[in-house]
Amino acid sequence: MKKLTSLVLAIVVAAMMLATPAMAGKTLKLAMDADPVSLDPHVQLSGGMLQYSHMVFDPLVRWTKDGGFEPRLAERWETIGPLVTRFYLRKGVKFHSGNEFTAEDVVFTLNRLKQSDDFKGLFTAFGDAVATDKYVVDLVTTEPYGLVLSMATYIFPMDKAFYSGTDPKNDKPKDLILKTDYSFANYNESGTGPFKVTSREQGVKTVFTRFADYWDKNTGNIDEIVLTPISEAPTRVAALLSGDVDFIMPVPPNDLERVGNTDGIKLVTMSGSRIITFQLNQKRRPEFANPKVRLAMAYAYNNVGVAKKIMKGFATPAAQNSPKGYQGYNPDLQPRYDLAKAKQLMKEAGYENGFTCTMIAPNNRYVNDEKISQAFVSMMSKIGIKISLKTMPKAQYWDQFDAQVADIQMIGWHSDTEDSANFFEYLYMCPNKETGKGQYNSGNYCNPEVDKLTMASNTETNMEKRKAMLQQIEAILYADAAFIPLHWQNLSWASKTGMNTEDIVNVMNFPYFGNLVIK
């Protein structure tokens, strides 16, 4: 009987849903390749989580399109001494729970960030935050640090009152950070952001509703965002072309032309800041310890051709790590492709007849990663280097990468701090287990000069001096051919026309959906 009642009820509800017209207000149907893994912004440091944080939380400051900083929850800031930056917070800001936002929430959030496995590495330079007033907070670093503002873009204040106490569901503190299990923060949120999460079925659908009390009234006009993850690229494109969704990201390179040529659809692309590289392991191969061989390989790789042909113009050929706009970007460094010179260098190095080596690359991590690697292999064969290539899914790749199982390994890197020093610290400083420097330096490139300059740049607060240091490091890496740079992956978004898509997207790929306007 009970079953019958619920069946009848279901049918009535279904009929009602069919009969009710669409609700008023603007809804954005958004399809991305993945959805946030959790509602807890500190559970993982990834692009998806930061995109989520910008919708539901709000940072102290955020990046502008030209690489500057824009006040958000911090109205203004000033440096008071070499170690202290003072942030004056916006008054009258409400959390989704209704609690008022104060300096205590910032202190709470920073402490929590320092507990998070993923974020604590970024905040090692930071000591405790100090709330000097209800709306004033001091961020204190342990040594002079030039990137305080960059790091403040990662501080998305969380509601201290909301996340305090014990959760009756699992008898654990509400602010506990758990990666694999139920936790209060994984399933509940209270931020100050433009949108609240009103329903969520992980991996299927998440509904964000405009927060009525959002402090910033001069923003977009979206009342609701329905986010559907569509991992298959052709399906994502089809969903946009058929009008089932309004906005997709990313657009696969193969469909760029088609999407761009469709009436009623707007394609926005931009050069990205993730550099793709090959590392040459000098410890495994004496040949790679010879700078001439590395240079020869850099000369033999045609990155302009790959960007044009394989990436279909959807990549910017690179000769260094830092993309344009980064402090370390060195305009003198240009892609080099000269097969004759490469052969000459191989001869000089004494490897005229070439040699054989191994290589690994992922096949589902970066755009066209497998194809690029194959192109690399065939280009190297022209200077006599025979490479046996093995590609694998990313789930298996990183352990192999860490174990340095091959002579040449692929890695792409996006700087978390939007700053060049991050590349050098992780990819080129001499590997050191204790300090964690050079953690992803599987080329085992080691140059004391690079180490010294990188460390010095971290504590340099004079930005002009710092810029010169970072550019110098890029020049050294280029001259040494410390690695083979390929390109920066471009970014892409496509939406229906009548939206200010180009204004809300940025090189970090955190679209500011709060600012989206649908005409």
Add this chain to the structure above:
Amino acid sequence: MFAFTIKRIAQAVLVMLIISMIGFSIKSAFGDPVRELVGERVTPEERAQIRDQLGLNDPFLVQYGRFLKNAVHGDLGRSFFFKKPVTEVIVSKAPATLELVFCASLIVICLSVPLGMYSAIHPKRFFSRVIMGGSIVGVSIPVFLTAILLIYIFSVELKWLPSFGRGETVTLFGWWDSGMLTKDGLLHLIMPSIALSSIMLPLFIRLIRSEMMEVLESEYVKYAWAKGLKPSRVWLVHAFKNTLLPVITVGGVQLGIMVAFTILTETVFQWQGMGSMFIESVERADTALMVSYIVVVGFIFVLVNTFVDLIYGLVNPTVRVAGRK
């Protein structure tokens, strides 16, 4: 019959043990789940610590033993990605897959029986040749291609049907999310069902046709004709009924294969069922979920096959006699 049933069940349990063992032993080949749980910046030491907490560093037999012990209590582990018990995740995804399989089976049954019968009775007619020709094409096009073609024709070009997902669903009995009770949900069902049935349909048409042609040649059908029975009675009662037996056996096996093909169909249509869940769990190295899917699907296979054997025994008693020996 009782002994036969018990024997079949014992066999089924053994097969399940082997399936779980294989599933469990290959899981490490799919990568390290911790890598998917943390950002790239987390140090190896911290990762090792997380692995320790999750019990991933224990020797294989310890892990497998723990898995079996918990499995007996109905606990297949926790999904790292969904942060929930895997049984809960699979149960929540099952309705989507089952509805899809149901609709696809319906298409297969409703079309293969008349088409197969027609082309068996009139093998030389033009329409029969069209059916047979079409079925060759159907068998040779892979499911994902059919699916993408459907999407491009009916969603992108004609804009008749929705391109992805399940649409509006209604919750029944508190846990079954059904897409079959709303217009939107039904519209979403059409293309995935057709795509999924596209492999089975030609196969069944050919199977029914060849079986039936054989039966039509048999003595008792000739005798039925000689008795002067109506054609409809000869075809339906005398001939078709006797083609059913092999069709049921093959059907049981094919149902299992259909579950496997849901992986492709669901992925292309972003259909949130067990198939796309499995592919995603492989990509995320969500090993507990992966192994459980293999075990659950293995269980369905075993269940269907056991069931088919038992039905077979009912339909054709000689099998039962053979089983008794």
